[in-house]
Amino acid sequence: MRKRIYGIDIAKIVACMQVVWLHTSMRYFTGNYQLSSSIDREILRILYIMSGVAIPVFFMANGYFILNKKELTISYVWKKTCNILVVILGWLLMYSILNYLKDRDFLFFKYALGTVIPGIPNVSTFIHLWFFWTLIILLWFAIYINKILHRNIKLYAGIILLLFFICIIVNILSYINESPIDKHIYQPFRIYQWLMYYMLGGYVGYFKDRIFSYYRTHRNKVILLTLTSYAAFGVVIFFTQTIMGTLFIEYSYGNVLCIVSSLLLYILFLCHNYKSITKSISEKIIPLTMGIYIVHPIIIKHVVYVVAVKNIYQVLAMYTIILFVSICMTYIVRKMPILSKLVKI
Numbered sequence: 001m002r003k004r005i006y007g008i009d010i011a012k013i014v015a016c017m018q019v020v021w022l023h024t025s026m027r028y029f030t031g032n033y034q035l036s037s038s039i040d041r042e043i044l045r046i047l048y049i050m051s052g053v054a055i056p057v058f059f060m061a062n063g064y065f066i067l068n069k070k071e072l073t074i075s076y077v078w079k080k081t082c083n084i085l086v087v088i089l090g091w092l093l094m095y096s097i098l099n100y101l102k103d104r105d106f107l108f109f110k111y112a113l114g115t116v117i118p119g120i121p122n123v124s125t126f127i128h129l130w131f132f133w134t135l136i137i138l139l140w141f142a143i144y145i146n147k148i149l150h151r152n153i154k155l156y157a158g159i160i161l162l163l164f165f166i167c168i169i170v171n172i173l174s175y176i177n178e179s180p181i182d183k184h185i186y187q188p189f190r191i192y193q194w195l196m197y198y199m200l201g202g203y204v205g206y207f208k209d210r211i212f213s214y215y216r217t218h219r220n221k222v223i224l225l226t227l228t229s230y231a232a233f234g235v236v237i238f239f240t241q242t243i244m245g246t247l248f249i250e251y252s253y254g255n256v257l258c259i260v261s262s263l264l265l266y267i268l269f270l271c272h273n274y275k276s277i278t279k280s281i282s283e284k285i286i287p288l289t290m291g292i293y294i295v296h297p298i299i300i301k302h303v304v305y306v307v308a309v310k311n312i313y314q315v316l317a318m319y320t321i322i323l324f325v326s327i328c329m330t331y332i333v334r335k336m337p338i339l340s341k342l343v344k345i
Helices: 008-030 039-069 076-101 108-114 124-151 153-177 190-205 208-217 217-243 256-271 274-305 311-332 339-343
Strands: none
Touching: 008 039, 008 153, 008 274, 008 311, 039 190, 039 217, 039 256, 076 108, 076 124, 076 208, 076 274, 076 339, 108 124, 108 339, 124 153, 124 190, 124 274, 153 208, 153 217, 153 256, 190 208, 208 217, 217 256, 217 274, 256 274, 256 339, 274 311, 274 339
């Protein structure tokens, strides 16, 4: 049985909470639902930006385990792919049936398209499932990347560097263009970006013993560097984001500060020595994270649009309620034998 790595569990739990915050908060500092207080809006935007490391951390966590398997077989990848498809199609089918019973309109195919293409009217509930399509794509890349990692680490590092420079170039050109040049590439297909984070996770796993050793010797330096880069990421994106013409954090995933701070935060979570109570709590929460990620937009859809929010304290209260209800809903679904497959991969 594989030894549990609590650092990665806790990184995924924090990332999951950040994703819920990303999807809850943005409507309150931009668009039709924004708060009247400019100070509240700016504080929300700062917190939104700082939560932007969540998706990179998720990809690094997946790459850590998948790419460091001694042997990655096609049968394993196919099984994982089928499990992910069950999650995606299961939720779409269930929601489509409920929609049909309510409005006599079967929207399964529109919902499926809406998991890839943003902006389709009335089917945006599951746009966040793009993440699972990307995992499927990366799984099939992983068959070959896994071999490179274990046979030619220099080539592996070279591929990461190439992808890194592509991300940086795309990000810089977006600033020059005053508009994201990758906005016409739907999120699941920004492979240069997601593969880089995925491979970084694998790289950390490959050198984990050296990284742990360095962390134990230079713990304070690593923490200081991590917090400094993370703060710099938040400040720089806050003041330069409008140059790109969008407040969506997804277009900053290729920013050098986002890449560096995400990687350092991931390493910090991985190497930190946790107390037994923290480990115990993480063991109870980690099985719920995937379900929370899946169901929270459904909760948002049925709560946010019917509750008037006027200040930042109410936004924080709304976030807490959405997170709590998502946890409860996931816990209940996991207890149902048939539906439990819809909240785990």
